[in-house]
Amino acid sequence: xxxxxxxxxxxxxxxxxxxxxxxxxxCGNNDGTSASSPQTLSGTAAPATGSHGTDSASPSASGSHxxxxxxxxxxxxxTSTATAPAKGASTPAGTTGGGRCHTSELKATVGRNNPGxxxxxxxxxxxxxxxxxxTVRGYPGAAFVxxxxxxxGPDPQRSPGTPATVSLAPGRSAWAGLSFSNPEVSGAHAAxxxxxxxxxxxxxxSLTVRWQGGQVPVSGNASSVRLTVFSPGTGA
Numbered sequence: 023x024x025x026x027x028x029x030x031x032x033x034x035x036x037x038x039x040x041x042x043x044x045x046x047x048x049c050g051n052n053d054g055t056s057a058s059s060p061q062t063l064s065g066t067a068a069p070a071t072g073s074h075g076t077d078s079a080s081p082s083a084s085g086s087h088x089x090x091x092x093x094x095x096x097x098x099x100x101t102s103t104a105t106a107p108a109k110g111a112s113t114p115a116g117t118t119g120g121g122r123c124h125t126s127e128l129k130a131t132v133g134r135n136n137p138g139x140x141x142x143x144x145x146x147x148x149x150x151x152x153x154x155x156x157t158v159r160g161y162p163g164a165a166f167v168x169x170x171x172x173x174x175g176p177d178p179q180r181s182p183g184t185p186a187t188v189s190l191a192p193g194r195s196a197w198a199g200l201s202f203s204n205p206e207v208s209g210a211h212a213a214x215x216x217x218x219x220x221x222x223x224x225x226x227x228s229l230t231v232r233w234q235g236g237q238v239p240v241s242g243n244a245s246s247v248r249l250t251v252f253s254p255g256t257g258a
Contacts, residue, residue, distance in 0.1 A: 125225045125228070129229070145198070146220055148252070160252065164221070166247075167218075168213075174240045176246065180249055181201075183250050196253065199248075199250035
């Protein structure tokens with residue numbers, strides 16, 4: 023067996039000590055640069071609850087777990103429903119409101135004929151006679167009647183149109199068009215009605231207007247009467 027000299031043995035021990043020290047230094051230096059050391063990313067270790075700003079785009083962060091103190095979702099819906107008027111609620115006299123106009127609050131008139139291309143065109147005008155602001159929307163009901171109150175001719179048809187809510191302050195008006203082909207042009211059977219019954223939108227009671235527009239088609243070819251949706255003004 024070959025014996026090493028003392029100097030060689032000491033040199034080997036020193037080299038081993040240096041190697042062990044270097045290994046311990048590398049294991050204790052957790053600066054995040056070592057490829058084998060685990061990394062912890064801020065905001066992902068804890069479950070997403072909405073309290074982490076970086077998680078706001080994820081469903082779990084913005085869904086069923088709102089952040090503490092975040093009242094946007096909790097207050098938006100109650101606020102909107104609390105201020106909405108109750109359906110069918112009336113507005114006291116002398117105040118303004120957006121409820122629909124009732125028949126008892128309106129006056130009906132028929133404006134001047136504006137004929138053209140074989141058509142007779144009359145504006146049906148509703149005027150707010152109450153002391154509150156109310157609304158009309160859509161088409162009126164209309165029917166020509168004789169002196170006995172019996173309807174003459176078929177029910178009017180509705181012309182295509184997009185209904186819009188028309189707000190009527192006291193004394194303001196809205197109008198809808200009533201048109202039909204001139205009987206002398208169309209060849210329809212004609213008669214002269216005594217009155218026009220006008221029913222405001224969503225109402226059952228009618229207003230009676232004396233008819234002064236002459237003959238109207240009541241049967242036969244091209245006897246249809248057409249109505250348009252209400253618009254602001256008088257149609258004049």
